[in-house]
Amino acid sequence: MAKKKVVLNFPPQLIDQPITYRLVKDYDLVVNILRARITPQEWGRMVVELNGNGSRLDEAMNFLADLGVVVEPLAGEILWQEERCIHCTACISPCPTHALNLDRTTMTVAFDRERCIACELCLNVCPYRAIEVAFE
Numbered sequence: 001m002a003k004k005k006v007v008l009n010f011p012p013q014l015i016d017q018p019i020t021y022r023l024v025k026d027y028d029l030v031v032n033i034l035r036a037r038i039t040p041q042e043w044g045r046m047v048v049e050l051n052g053n054g055s056r057l058d059e060a061m062n063f064l065a066d067l068g069v070v071v072e073p074l075a076g077e078i079l080w081q082e083e084r085c086i087h088c089t090a091c092i093s094p095c096p097t098h099a100l101n102l103d104r105t106t107m108t109v110a111f112d113r114e115r116c117i118a119c120e121l122c123l124n125v126c127p128y129r130a131i132e133v134a135f136e
Contacts, residue, residue, distance in 0.1 A: 010044035034117035080111035084130035
């Protein structure tokens with residue numbers, strides 16, 4: 001099973017189309033919407049994680065391109081530098097997915113990369129710069 005995190009940019013004329021439904025139904029993909037901003041008469045943007053058969057995933061990427069959806073790889077990945085972290089928990093509160101959380105047994109900050117949607121809300125709150133963005 002292949003997994004890919006991508007950014008989908010929708011032109012205004014496609015906003016009302018059931019594109020994610022087609023990805024699920026026609027290409028048998030699991031679509032996890034990590035974040036989205038869809039506004040009528042403007043370009044829409046969705047960060048999604050797609051899971052499925054590798055060849056079906058490639059076919060789905062071609063389908064999106066043929067429709068006019070601009071597909072970009074997720075540009076950055078959040079890196080947590082544990083050696084710099086003093087476990088002050090400043091980063092936990094702004095994290096919408098709880099990728100950064102408090103391990104109650106050890107009372108230390110833990111980072112779950114799979115839950116991270118690279119929203120970057122944690123970057124500016126860390127006083128020790130233990131959180132960075134790594135661009136691909």
